[in-house]
Amino acid sequence: MRSLALPFCFCVLAATAFGQNTGAISGVASAPGGVLVGGANIQAKNTTTGTIYKATSSAKGMYTLADLPAGTYDVSATGPILVPFTQKNVAVEAGKTLSLNIQFREGTQLSTLGEDPTAIGADQRKHGPPSGPTPRMADGKPDFSGVWWQPTEVDPGQPEFLPWAVQMAKERADNGRVDSPQTHCLPGAVLRLGPVWEFVQSKDYMVEISDDDSPGFHQIYLSRKHAEDPNPQWYGDSVGHWEGDTLVVDRTAFDDRVWLDQALHPHSDKLHVIERYRRPDLGHMEIEITVDDPGILAKPWTIKRKADLAPTERIYEFICGENNKDIPHLLRK
Numbered sequence: 001m002r003s004l005a006l007p008f009c010f011c012v013l014a015a016t017a018f019g020q021n022t023g024a025i026s027g028v029a030s031a032p033g034g035v036l037v038g039g040a041n042i043q044a045k046n047t048t049t050g051t052i053y054k055a056t057s058s059a060k061g062m063y064t065l066a067d068l069p070a071g072t073y074d075v076s077a078t079g080p081i082l083v084p085f086t087q088k089n090v091a092v093e094a095g096k097t098l099s100l101n102i103q104f105r106e107g108t109q110l111s112t113l114g115e116d117p118t119a120i121g122a123d124q125r126k127h128g129p130p131s132g133p134t135p136r137m138a139d140g141k142p143d144f145s146g147v148w149w150q151p152t153e154v155d156p157g158q159p160e161f162l163p164w165a166v167q168m169a170k171e172r173a174d175n176g177r178v179d180s181p182q183t184h185c186l187p188g189a190v191l192r193l194g195p196v197w198e199f200v201q202s203k204d205y206m207v208e209i210s211d212d213d214s215p216g217f218h219q220i221y222l223s224r225k226h227a228e229d230p231n232p233q234w235y236g237d238s239v240g241h242w243e244g245d246t247l248v249v250d251r252t253a254f255d256d257r258v259w260l261d262q263a264l265h266p267h268s269d270k271l272h273v274i275e276r277y278r279r280p281d282l283g284h285m286e287i288e289i290t291v292d293d294p295g296i297l298a299k300p301w302t303i304k305r306k307a308d309l310a311p312t313e314r315i316y317e318f319i320c321g322e323n324n325k326d327i328p329h330l331l332r333k
Helices: 117-125 163-174
Strands: 011-014 020-029 041-046 052-056 061-068 071-078 084-094 096-099 146-149 152-154 196-201 204-212 217-221 237-243 244-250 274-278 284-292 301-308
Touching: 020 071, 020 084, 041 061, 041 152, 052 061, 061 071, 071 217, 146 301
Parallel strands: 020 096, 217 237
Antiparallel strands: 011 096, 020 061, 041 052, 041 071, 071 084, 146 196, 152 301, 196 204, 204 217, 237 244, 244 274, 274 284, 284 301
């Protein structure tokens, strides 16, 4: 479903449905072209108490964060293959509803046909994960094999980036993301997966494959440790181990040129990523990612995601350099 993009505004509307000391934030989440974003995860953090309030947008993109104590909030939102939205110092008054329309920007795909918000919305409507018990390997460990839709964030966390990292992300955005590695057919951001991706699992190693990245795959070794002097890699040096039914993947030694996330942040040579995967049943996966990089973050940042099995989808080869027509059209600031 499409609608005209709604202008960003702060419009205070009278309301009587809230308590004397509480208010609300309400609005519509949309992507470029007026595409309504359903299933967006939205949260407001009270800047005084640190309390976090959450909501999810409806199929028509509508959301409400209700029963918010009067005060100032940092509002953030995430959606599939979209740059996370943030708005700081949003003032909520008691007894009133603040109208805040969330307008996402596209990620690094630059509206490539099939990877634009319209196509993303169509993919979201195809989700219908099968039911059943968790499949298991011969040794009893959960089997994560299969094709999965891009994970959606259920808790984006509260990253506290250092000033230099914030400034670099701003410079990259102001420069039209022209230097994005993915734009130049190099691997995408460390925290990016999708639009669909696949796990191939054996007893001693796993292969993770993303369908629109170059080269789009990396190995996770389950029976070895990190190299004593690892060679820096775009996807990092990945080793895994089991904690009960949870697969824990430890990633270190990242190439200096890779970007951290879709919000264009850099990383330092101290970057360390821990991923925890659970498959509670046949059709669902739970993912927790902790980013520890004292070079860019004041403290470790934890993100929680979920993914649905995509049993009818396939991973096709992706040769970025064969048809990359973006470069001649990119404009520097």
